[in-house]
Amino acid sequence: MTINIQYIHMTTSETMNDYVTDKLEKLHQKYDWIISAEVHFEAEKDVKICKMELSAPGPRIFAASKEDNYEDAVKHTIKDLEKQLNKRKHTFSTH
Structure with a gap:
């Protein structure tokens, strides 16, 4: 899986x-x-x-969240993506 991370209006953080990357690999x-x-990170005021x-x-799967810190934002976004992936998984049929 290819992961592309962009930081908008902020500095890059290793x-x-x-x-x-760890969360997405899991x-x-x-x-x-x-x-x-x-993945896009943005900072707006607080x-x-x-x-x-x-x-x-x-179709592409998209999720976003706004939180007080980036770790919580990532957790909530991954959680939303997982719900969508689970729904998508059930649409696949085995023949």
């Missing part, structure tokens, strides 16, 4: 890169049909925004 182990992930878009068979 710690956040490692944290997000998600990829569970759903091995994920092709790639686009709010931290995390947006993630996954490429997988079918």
